[in-house]
Structure formats: C-alpha cells, structure tokens
Amino acid sequence: MGSLSQxxxxxxxxxxxxxxxxxxxxxxxxxxxxxxxxxxKYSTRNKLVWGDAYENEKGYFxxxxxxxxxxxxxxRIEIYGNSLKKAKKDFxxxxxxxxxxxxxxxxxxxxxxESYLSEIQxxxxxxxxxxxxxxxxxxxxxxxxxxGIYGQSxxxxxxxxxxxxxxxxxxxxxxxxxxxxxxxxxxxxxxxxIEKIIILTEGKTDVEFILKSLEILYxxxxxxxxxxxxEEYKVESNASALVKLVTSLAAAxxxxxxxxxxxxxxxxxxxxxxxxxxxxxxxxKVLKYPDISLAKKYPTIGxxxxxRMNINGSACGIEMYFGIDVLTxxxxxxxxxxxxxxxxxKKYQGEISEKRYVQxxxxxxxxxxxxxxMTEMKRLLNEIFNAYK
Numbered sequence: 275m276g277s278l279s280q281x282x283x284x285x286x287x288x289x290x291x292x293x294x295x296x297x298x299x300x301x302x303x304x305x306x307x308x309x310x311x312x313x314x315k316y317s318t319r320n321k322l323v324w325g326d327a328y329e330n331e332k333g334y335f336x337x338x339x340x341x342x343x344x345x346x347x348x349x350r351i352e353i354y355g356n357s358l359k360k361a362k363k364d365f366x367x368x369x370x371x372x373x374x375x376x377x378x379x380x381x382x383x384x385x386x387x388e389s390y391l392s393e394i395q396x397x398x399x400x401x402x403x404x405x406x407x408x409x410x411x412x413x414x415x416x417x418x419x420x421x422g423i424y425g426q427s428x429x430x431x432x433x434x435x436x437x438x439x440x441x442x443x444x445x446x447x448x449x450x451x452x453x454x455x456x457x458x459x460x461x462x463x464x465x466x467x468i469e470k471i472i473i474l475t476e477g478k479t480d481v482e483f484i485l486k487s488l489e490i491l492y493x494x495x496x497x498x499x500x501x502x503x504x505e506e507y508k509v510e511s512n513a514s515a516l517v518k519l520v521t522s523l524a525a526a527x528x529x530x531x532x533x534x535x536x537x538x539x540x541x542x543x544x545x546x547x548x549x550x551x552x553x554x555x556x557x558x559k560v561l562k563y564p565d566i567s568l569a570k571k572y573p574t575i576g577x578x579x580x581x582r583m584n585i586n587g588s589a590c591g592i593e594m595y596f597g598i599d600v601l602t603x604x605x606x607x608x609x610x611x612x613x614x615x616x617x618x619x620k621k622y623q624g625e626i627s628e629k630r631y632v633q634x635x636x637x638x639x640x641x642x643x644x645x646x647x648m649t650e651m652k653r654l655l656n657e658i659f660n661a662y663k
Contacts, residue, residue: 277455284443286398288420303347304340306464339449345441355662362387364430371425395438470500477511478504513545538563538590540623559661576612589624596636597647
C-alpha cells in the first residue's frame with residue numbers, strides 16, 4: 275500500500291500523496307515553527323482517509339506534521355499578492371483550459387466563481403469525499419479532485435479553499451506515515467523555501483521599530499521579510515538615498531520582491547514622486563506610511579504659534595505610529611515642531627519634538643511586549659502586507 279500523506283482543511287482531506295508530500299503547499303502556508311510531534315489516539319485518525327481501519331484501534335501513535343490556523347495561513351498566502359480578485363481571474367482562465375484539455379462529462383461554461391466557492395464550502399462542511407474520477411456532476415468532480423478544476427494554479431486553489439473557512443479552522447498536513455516509512459525526513463519537511471520580501475526604508479530607526487513591532491504583533495509573518503541593514507554596510511539613510519538605492523536595484527534588473535517605504539512627510543513624499551513617476555518593474559512596490567486619524571488634528575508648534583493641524587503628508591515620521599500612549603506626556607500630546615520650509619512643495623517639513631524621549635518610551639513598550647495602543651502601527655504593517663495585492 276505504501277505510505278500516505280494528506281493535508282486537511284477543517285478536517286477535510288485532500289492532496290493525498292503516496293510515499294511523498296507536496297512541499298510546494300508547505301512553502302505557501304507553513305513555517306518550520308508550525309511543525310509538531312504529538313502523541314494522539316489511533317481512533318482520532320481521519321475517517322475520510324482511513325475509513326474504519328483505526329476506529330477500534332487501542333493505543334497511541336506519534337503525529338508528525340504541520341498545524342496552523344486558517345487565519346495565519348491566509349495571511350501568509352496573501353503577502354505575495356493572492357486575493358479574491360486574482361483567484362477569480364485564475365478560475366475564469368482555468369475554465370478555458372479545462373474546456374480544451376480537461377475531461378469533464380458536464381459543462382463548466384456557466385459556472386461562476388462565487389458558485390464554485392459555495393460548492394467547495396458545502397463539500398467541506400458536509401465532509402463529502404468522492405473517489406470516482408469519471409464524475410458526471412460538478413460536486414462529485416470537486417469531491418474527487420482536491421476541490422479544484424483542471425487548470426487552476428495551486429496557490430489560487432489553496433487561497434480559494436482558505437477563503438471559505440473560518441479563521442479558527444485548523445489546517446494540518448499529516449506527514450506521519452511518510453516520515454515513519456523513511457520516505458521523508460523531519461529535516462527535509464522543515465526545510466521551507468520562501469522568497470523573502472526586502473523592505474527598504476529611509477533610516478535605521480524605521481527598520482528597528484517596524485521589525486520589532488512585526489515580531490510582537492505578527493510573529494507568524496516576520497520570516498517573510500528582510501530589512502535593509504544600515505549599520506553593517508554603512509548605507510546612507512535619508513529619503514533621497516532611498517530613491518537612489520531603488521533606482522540602482524531596478525537598473526540592475528533585480529527580480530526579488532522589494533518594497534520601498536517612505537515617511538509620510540513633506541520630504542518623503544517629494545522624493546517618493548521621483549519613483550512613482552517612473553515605470554519600475556512589477557516586483558518593486560513604492561509605499562508611504564499611511565494617513566492616520568490621529569494626525570488629522572494634531573498639535574503643532576511653528577511660526578504661527580501653537581495650532582492643531584492635519585499633519586498627514588507633512589510630519590508623519592515613524593514616531594507618529596507609536597501609539598497615543600507613547601506620544602502623550604503630562605496628559606498632553608507631544609507636539610510636532612515645524613522645521614524648514616520646502617520651496618518646491620510650498621509647505622513645511624515637521625517632526626515630533628522630544629524625539630529621543632518618544633523613541634526611548636517606545637523601546638520600553640516593545641521590550642515589555644505591550645500591544646496596547648498599537649492601532650497606527652498595525653495600519654502601517656498592513657500597508658506592507660497588502661503591497662502586492
């Protein structure tokens with residue numbers, strides 16, 4: 275019979291594989307930290323895979339494989355641009371391929387993507403599993419064909435399945451038998467190949483605070499990103515230097531996914547325009563820190579005295595995303611200080627006063643793993659996560 279592996283979505287098994295496993299699926303949604311070895315009762319083995327073979331089996335076996343929630347898996351697969359829009363487009367294209375090359379005894383031409391999602395959601399919920407490859411209905415075909423149609427890309431199929439589940443549903447890849455059978459080693463299984471997304475910022479403090487926040491708020495996503503190392507390679511740090519760096523990498527035809535992240539202030543936006551006006555390769559994404567509600571009426575100090583102003587686009591450096599608690603001192607928000615006037619943009623450049631105090635306060639906050647008042651930082655991180663959508 276050989277050894278079998280299979281992945282279950284909310285206990286619904288698909289992608290059965292004899293004497294091996296689909297490492298491309300592991301690369302899409304799992305990390306080495308998701309691998310576990312766990313003692314389980316034989317009677318818990320999935321009946322859709324094993325029937326009643328283990329129903330009355332006494333004792334325990336050692337489960338070896340990956341386990342994670344749908345919420346985390348979906349966030350991971352979305353980082354590289356997978357979305358409902360992309361999956362729908364892929365599905366429409368797959369129907370054309372299936373019509374030409376597939377072997378169906380029914381028509382797919384009138385099938386809408388939304389109807390397809392409803393069908394696989396129902397199949398998973400009712401635990402209907404088919405085994406007849408010569409299916410005469412869509413439902414039977416999906417149940418016997420890993421919930422997909424001929425021509426669908428693997429990543430869009432996985433995304434579609436994840437999209438119909440609940441956040442706390444469990445995704446589990448059972449590699450027990452193929453590991454015990456000697457077909458796959460634990461080291462092989464945990465050797466996950468992902469292309470990290472490189473994030474380029476204006477300065478080293480941006481890297482420090484974004485990376486630390488990522489590790490605290492979204493630890494399951496941190497291994498998908500690599501940040502520029504200003505210290506090790508003595509990289510120049512400012513908005514103008516960031517433009518030069520991105521331009522050089524684009525000119526060198528670098529194929530790696532790269533995000534250039536500018537401050538949401540006068541200088542940052544001015545320099546950012548130099549890149550957005552160019553036809554950069556599709557793997558380059560140019561972003562700014564997002565506009566935030568906190569900055570719409572923020573206290574400022576300038577030539578006209580003290581005044582509450584909308585500082586989005588003129589004074590939102592990384593410090594503005596630390597949280598109201600960090601930006602508050604003696605029960606008042608620490609004001610933004612207007613600096614030099616930018617003749618080209620016809621507006622002032624501003625930055626938070628008492629910058630060192632604010633930064634040190636935030637360092638203490640993240641060192642103690644406090645996640646309160648992190649709304650603005652979450653907004654910033656989600657800009658990064660959604661860069662390729």
